[in-house]
Amino acid sequence: MRVQSSLRLTSRVQRLLFMILIVGSLAVMSACGGSPNASPSESGKIKVTTTVGMITDVVKHIGGEHVEVTGLMKAGVDPHLYKASQGDIAKLDKADIIFYNGLHLEGKMVEIFEKMAKKKTTVAVSDNIPHNTLRSGAQNGMDTEYDPHIWFNVKHWMKAAESIRDTLVQHDPNHAEDYRKNADAYLKQLQQLDEEVAQKVKTIPEKSRVLVTAHDAFGYFGDAYGLKVMGLQGISTASEAGTKDVTDLRDFLVENKIKAVFIESSVPRKAIDAVIGGAKEKGHMMQIGGELFSDAMGEEGTPEGTYIGMVRHNVDTIVNALK
Incomplete structure (x- = not known):
């Protein structure tokens, strides 16, 4: 009798534990299914992490509602000198797709x-640009094979946009039509921008078409x-201007009576100020023609915080100073 009683007690305990386990599992599943904090992947969006703001902007235009974009480098950040933090590594690790410029910009x-x-x-967005159309980095005394500042030729940036489009289509074929449609609309805007920039530069007197900046980012x-x-x-801000660089540039500006030089939002202006001061000592007065965006865009939420707005700001600033 005692044995049977013990068996019945054990059986009841086992059934009770089993029911507790089932109820607990259902509660967990219900909580997960109804959680408002579901990750972007669960909500159907692609997690994209980018480096420079110019790339971030293009991904937002082409990806639209199907992507969640995290840009690592904000306004005023120099990508040549940028070191990834542990937080950046985590963002890259959680991403479904990573877009970066390439050509040793980062x-x-x-x-x-x-x-x-x-x-x-x-994906390096520069990979589909034919190498025979890229500027040499070696000519500027750098250890990079090519100049990475491809976004300053709008036609090159159109190639970068196509690379982003094709990557999204391949990764998420269910929304391929949306990506192609968004890309077509954005590429038309870039084509118009390219024509607009060309026309504005032509309004500068030919002898005045000399653009002097803090570092060689505007070659394209x-x-x-x-x-x-x-x-x-040089091409990279990792190289510092020496005394001879300052003297040589000062002499060129004085000899050619250049009236304006430009500072950059992501580069200290100390060396440019030295050039202006040196020219003044030689009796030639120059001015700061304005601040240009080179390796970083403007603040988010401003016109200059978009690629198209940044390019328009730059060309308008250059034209107004040199005309």
């Missing part, structure tokens, strides 16, 4: 992108739209 992050590419879609702009571009520093 020079201190190359190894990170190589590691990420082994486990997720990681000069090649595409017909300006002579001179940067005090």
